Each structure stands twice: as structure tokens, then as C-alpha cells.
Amino acid sequence: MIVSELVSVLSELETGDFQSRWETAKQIPNFGEPAIAFLVDLLHNKSDDPELQWFVARVLGEFNHADAVIALAQLMQNAEEDDVAEIAAQMLAQIGPQSVDALAALLESSPSRLRVVSALAQMQDPIIVPILLKVVADTDVSVRVMAVETLSRFHDFRVIPALLQGLSDLNGKVRQIAIAGISYRAPLFQMHDHDPVALIVPCLHDFDVQVCQTAALALGRLGTKEAVEALSITAGAETVPLPLKLTIVQALGQIGNDQSVQMLQKLWPHSRSSLQVVDNEDQTLAAVIVKALALNRQVDRSTEALIYCLHHQPVSDPALQKTLASALGQSGQPQAIPELIQLLGIPDMGVRLHAIAALKQISSELAYTQLQALAANDTVDQNVRDGVAIALQEW
Numbered sequence: 001m002i003v004s005e006l007v008s009v010l011s012e013l014e015t016g017d018f019q020s021r022w023e024t025a026k027q028i029p030n031f032g033e034p035a036i037a038f039l040v041d042l043l044h045n046k047s048d049d050p051e052l053q054w055f056v057a058r059v060l061g062e063f064n065h066a067d068a069v070i071a072l073a074q075l076m077q078n079a080e081e082d083d084v085a086e087i088a089a090q091m092l093a094q095i096g097p098q099s100v101d102a103l104a105a106l107l108e109s110s111p112s113r114l115r116v117v118s119a120l121a122q123m124q125d126p127i128i129v130p131i132l133l134k135v136v137a138d139t140d141v142s143v144r145v146m147a148v149e150t151l152s153r154f155h156d157f158r159v160i161p162a163l164l165q166g167l168s169d170l171n172g173k174v175r176q177i178a179i180a181g182i183s184y185r186a187p188l189f190q191m192h193d194h195d196p197v198a199l200i201v202p203c204l205h206d207f208d209v210q211v212c213q214t215a216a217l218a219l220g221r222l223g224t225k226e227a228v229e230a231l232s233i234t235a236g237a238e239t240v241p242l243p244l245k246l247t248i249v250q251a252l253g254q255i256g257n258d259q260s261v262q263m264l265q266k267l268w269p270h271s272r273s274s275l276q277v278v279d280n281e282d283q284t285l286a287a288v289i290v291k292a293l294a295l296n297r298q299v300d301r302s303t304e305a306l307i308y309c310l311h312h313q314p315v316s317d318p319a320l321q322k323t324l325a326s327a328l329g330q331s332g333q334p335q336a337i338p339e340l341i342q343l344l345g346i347p348d349m350g351v352r353l354h355a356i357a358a359l360k361q362i363s364s365e366l367a368y369t370q371l372q373a374l375a376a377n378d379t380v381d382q383n384v385r386d387g388v389a390i391a392l393q394e395w
Contacts, residue, residue, distance in 0.1 A: 006031045010038050013055060014046065025055045029062040036063055040071045050081040057084065061091025064098050073102040076115055089115045093122035104131045114142050121150040129158050136162045141171045148174055152181025155188055167199065172208040179203055179211070183218035197222055201230045204244075213247040220251025228255060232263040242281050246288050253292025258301050264289050265305040268312065286313065287323050294327035303333040310339055321346060322354040329358025337367050341374065344387025356391045368395055 009031075013024045028035050039056050046052050057075055060068040069092065076088035092099040100120070107116045117135060120128045132147045148166045151159040163185070166178025179200055182189060186196040200222075203215035216234075219227040234240060235248040249267065252260040268289055269282035290309060296302035310324050325343055328336040336358070343355040359367035374380050374388050 002031065003034070006035055006038060010035075010042065014042060014052060018051065021051070021055045025059050028059045033063060033065055036060065036065055036067050036071075040067065043071060043075060050079075050084050053079065053081075053084045054087050057087045057091050061087075061094045064095050066098070069095060069099045069102050073099070073106055076119070077106055077112060085112065085115055086118075089119035090122070093119045096123055097125050097127050100125075100127055100131065107131060107135065113138065113140060114146065117143050117146045117150070121146055124153075126154055126156055129154055129156055133158065133162055136165060141174070144169065144171065144174050145177060148181065149177045152177060152185065155185060157188065157192055159185070160189060160192055160194070164194075164199070167203065172206075172211050175203065175206065175208070175211045176214040179214045179218050183221045186222055197224055197226045197230070201226075204230060204234045209241055209244055212244045216244065216247045216251045217254075220254040223255040223257070223260075225259060228252065228257075228259045228263060232266070235263075235267055242284070245285060249285070249288045249292050253295050256295075256297040258298055261293065261296055261298055261301045261305050264292055264296075265308055268309055283317060283320060286320055290320070290323045290327050294330050299331055299333060303328065303331040303336055306331065307336065307339050310343075318346070318348040318351050321348070321351045325351065325354035325358045329354075329361035332362055334363060334366060337362055337370060341367075341370060341388070342384065344391055345381055345384035346387070347383060352387050352390055353394075355387070356394050359391070360395075364395070368392075371395075 006028075009024055009027050013021055013028070016024060028039070039060055042056050043053060053075065057072060060072055072088045072092050072095075076085050076092065079085040079088060092103060100123075103116050103119055107113055113135065117132065120132060129151065132151055135143050135147045136151070138144050138147070144166075148162060148169075151162050159181075163178045163181045166174050166181070169175050169178065182196050182199055189196050189199070197219065200215050200218050204212050204219075206212050206215070216231060219231055231248045231251055235245050235252075240248075245267075249264065252264050252267075267285070269285050286309070290306065293302045293306050293309070306324060306327050310328070313320055313324065321343060325340060328340055340355045340358050340362075344352050346352065346355075359371075371388050371391055375385065375392060380388070
């Protein structure tokens with residue numbers, strides 16, 4: 001009775017349209033392991049129907065059984081359609097450790113090594129580590145990328161040589177993955193007498209700027225004194241490209257300690273004569289520094305740095321003035337109130353509105369009291385008095 005029902009359901013799967021197959025496929029796992037042999041027969045007899053193969057693969061993935069694993073492994077290796085091979089790989093990954101031996105065998109002989117590695121990469125079991133270690137030097141860059149990236153997820157001493165090897169890989173993407181992996185696995189490397197910062201610092205000078213940027217972010221993640229010093233030296237070099245300098249600023253902001261704030265202030269761009277930002281690149285750098293300081297956890301110190309930046313920024317750059325006003329407002333520090341009141345003297349209405357919003361954000365009551373006192377003071381600069389009047393109307 002059960003067999004006849006199974007045959008009937010499989011017949012619907014074989015002859016139905018897509019929607020019918022979708023609904024029918026949900027029923028087959030209910031018949032248990034006896035369905036596997038019938039499904040394997042369908043794969044062999046209907047190799048000219050990739051849609052049917054796709055559905056059969058999905059169903060086989062529901063069975064943690066050796067026969068299902070063998071059938072899926074063969075399908076992944078021999079399928080003519082990429083979608084079919086991909087679903088076979090996904091189902092092998094879903095089955096998990098039971099399919100590892102079959103995948104390992106395919107890795108030795110299959111030209112579709114990337115699919116095999118992709119299936120292994122979806123597993124979270126350390127059983128895959130020794131298998132992937134065999135392909136970290138594969139001739140296919142995509143295989144190396146996926147293998148190193150997957151290995152970096154494991155807190156396992158066996159992955160250390162692979163990540164070290166990845167640092168000198170000819171492909172920049174592999175080097176990026178190795179750098180990030182070392183930074184995330186820093187305790188593991190330290191336990192085995194490797195200094196993560198010392199390993200990553202040379203990568204700041206890689207010929208691939210994206211690798212340099214990855215190294216900068218990795219050092220920001222590590223956040224040690226040595227990491228800050230290396231970032232600062234690199235950012236201060238005259239030949240450093242702007243994209244890397246901006247990433248270094250981001251990394252220093254991520255570190256968020258007194259040393260990093262000091263270095264961010266040191267990187268603030270000046271002209272040699274007038275202490276003013278002088279070109280578009282410097283204005284871009286200045287805006288990124290302000291953002292990094294605004295996100296800094298050392299609020300007192302970063303507020304001091306923001307005030308320094310405010311005193312050394314070009315009056316002719318309203319966009320930067322608005323950014324500084326917003327950053328000072330986010331700090332919540334009363335010491336910024338007099339500086340924001342001075343910004344009210346900038347004729348640009350956008351700057352004034354940003355300064356008003358920042359004052360309210362810090363302390364509406366305290367700011368209002370100071371504004372009222374200035375409004376009654378005839379010695380105050382007229383532009384500031386005009387801005388104060390506008391601010392009081394906004395309260």
C-alpha cells in the first residue's frame with residue numbers, strides 16, 4: 001500500500017509542472033528511507049530533465065543516509081546545469097558531517113572543486129578543517145579564497161599555517177581574507193607565539209590599496225599601542241593614497257582611546273601658512289576625521305579635539321562647519337556650548353540651524369541662558385548677535 005502510494009507521488013513529481021512538483025516534493029520525505037532508491041532511479045532515468053533533477057536533489061537532502069549522499073555527490077559532479085549542481089552541493093552541506101567523506105573524495109578528482117569547497121564551507125564542523133587545508137594552495141583562486149575564508153572561522157591551531165600562507169598569496173583577495181582572519185583570531189595566534197600586529201603591519205604597504213585598507217581596519221580591530229603607531233606613521237606619509245588615509249582614520253576612530261584621538265587630531269589637515277584646509281582632498285579627510293571623533297568613546301578628549309578642529313577649519317566650508325556642529329552636539333559636553341554659539345556668527349543659515357540643534361542637544365536650558373546673556377551684550381560681534389537672535393526665536 002505504502003509503495004503504491006509512493007509510486008503515485010513520484011509519478012506526479014515526474015510529470016507535473018513546477019508548482020505541482022513543488023507541492024509533491026514536500027510529501028516524499030514522509031515515506032522515509034524507502035523513497036531514496038526510487039529517487040535515485042529518477043535521477044538516472046531522467047537526466048534530460050534538469051528541473052526534475054533539481055527537485056529530486058532537494059528531496060534527497062532531507063535524508064541523512066549514505067545512498068542519498070552518494071547520489072547527490074554524483075549529481076554535483078556530473079550535472080550539466082549549474083543550478084542542479086549547486087542544489088546538490090547545498091543538500092550535501094545540509095546533510096552535514098555524513099557527507100564529508102564523499103565530498104573529500106570529490107575534492108581529489110573533481111574539476112568542480114569550487115562546488116565541493118562551497119558545500120564544505122556551509123558546514124560549521126571542524127571535521128572539514130584538514131580537508132580544506134589541502135586546497136589553500138589550489139591553482140584556482142576562487143577555491144583558495146573560499147578555503148581560506150572558511151578556515152578563518154575556526155578557532156583551531158591547525159588553521160594558523162593557512163592564514164600565514166595567505167598573507168603572501170599572489171591574489172589580493174586571499175591576502176585580505178588572511179589579514180582579517182588573523183585579526184579576528186588574534187588570541188589563537190598569540191597562544192601560539194605569533195604577534196598579530198607584527199604580522200599585519202607590513203600589509204599596510206602592499207601594492208594593492210584594498211589590501212592596505214583591510215590591514216588598516218584589522219589593526220583598528222586589534223587596537224594596541226603598536227597598532228595605533230603603525231597606522232599613524234602610515235597615514236602621515238606624503239605618498240599615502242587618500243583612500244588608505246581615510247580608512248586609517250576610520251580605524252583610529254574604531255580604536256577609540258586617548259592615543260587614537262591624539263593621532264586623529266595630528267592628522268587634521270592644515271596649510272603650512274594659514275592653518276586652513278586647502279583642497280577637496282583635505283576637506284574630505286577633515287570630514288572623515290570629524291566623523292571618527294564623533295563616534296569616539298573618549299567623549300571628553302574627543303570633544304577637545306573637535307573644538308581644536310573647529311578653530312582650525314576654513315570659514316568658507318559650510319559643509320564641514322555643519323558636520324562639526326553636529327559632532328559637538330552628539331558629544332553632549334557643555335564645554336562645546338560657547339564654541340557652538342560662535343558658529344551662530346556664520347552667515348550661512350544651514351550652519352546656524354545645525355549649531356542651534358546641537359545646542360539643544362547638549363542642554364537646552366544651559367544654552368538658552370547663555371544666549372540670553374549674549375543677546376543683551378552690546379560688545380558681542382554683530383554676526384554672532386544676529387545668529388543669537390535667530391537661535392532665541394527657535395527656542
